[in-house]
Amino acid sequence: MAKKVISKEEWNARLAEVQVDRDDLNKLIMNYLIIEGYKDAAEKFSQESGAKPPVNLESIQNRMVVRTAIQRGHIEEAIERVNDLNPEILDTNPKLFFHLQQQRLIEYIREGRVMEALEFAQEELAPRGEENPEFLSELERTMSLLAFDLNGPSPVSDLLTPAQRQKLASELNSALLLSQSQEKDPKLPALLKMCWWAQQQLDERCTYPKIKDFNKAELVMEPMGAVGGGSQGSSSSAVAGA
Structure with missing residues (x-):
């Protein structure tokens, strides 16, 4: 027809x-x-x-400052700013907080700060991995970066790409929007x-x-x-x- x-x-x-x-x-x-x-x-x-x-448009500026910090790899700064805005965001979202700490570990490894990376993983991330199998799997994958040349191809090289930071920035941006009773998408x-x-x-x-x-x-x-x-x-x- x-x-x-x-x-x-x-x-x-x-x-x-x-x-x-x-x-x-x-x-x-x-x-x-x-x-x-x-x-x-x-x-x-x-x-x-x-x-x-x-909404107050100044809230956009606050979110963008946090996003920019993540995109630049300044994870501690991003965490501090989020806590200044609303400390309950990270307290009530363990998965997001783990991903922020995971990104801190990635940045330590990227910068060649191996001893600091090992100490940070043991003190901050390993206990969370013991409580959550999903976190443990992500931690193990992140730690495997130490076994490869960071400048060459590897099964985990995606963790070092700008897309990894962007993914975390989007996750954190969504959490900030929800905390302000806004739609996340x-x-x-x-x-x-x-x-x-x-x-x-x-x-x-x-x-x-x-x-x-x-x-x-x-x-x-x-x-x-x-x-x-x-x-x-x-x-x-x-x-x-x-």
Whole structure:
């Protein structure tokens, strides 16, 4: 059975009939800017749109200082700042605290401070590993860094990548947001994923103008007979990175 074809003109006409509340759009954008930590952009957007931020924007600055400390490998500084903001965050989140201490150990090893690394692991991390098998496994994996050349490939070289620090920074950022009664994930990426999923479903029924690249958000009309599945690859990668 042939698919229905919806022209670009007809599609645009249908889109024009959709009513979207401007305040809802502004809240969606503000939600993204606040959670992702774009303080200056949030301030400017608030001034230009009239959208009121739901939190004190200074709280963004505090979170970004902590995130930057993690990304630079200054774990002790990050812990001190978190405790200054709210000491209960780490007291009530043992997994997060372990990951912070684990990252301290990684930084000791990265800097070649082997004796300090061994002492720190024995005094701070080993007792936690004895209480939790998951922590013990992560500790053993971290300690195995000492068995490899840090400048060469190894099964645990990922622990030394910027992505490792970024993962911890995101985990800590989420905890700070929750402590401030905020959502830990922005709504916009979830909506983009829903849009991509809806396009996949629609591909089975008709040919229509679609968004192939979510970074550009341009409607593209595919030639007749094009395979729908292949067209979604760029969409999915863009959405996944949102």
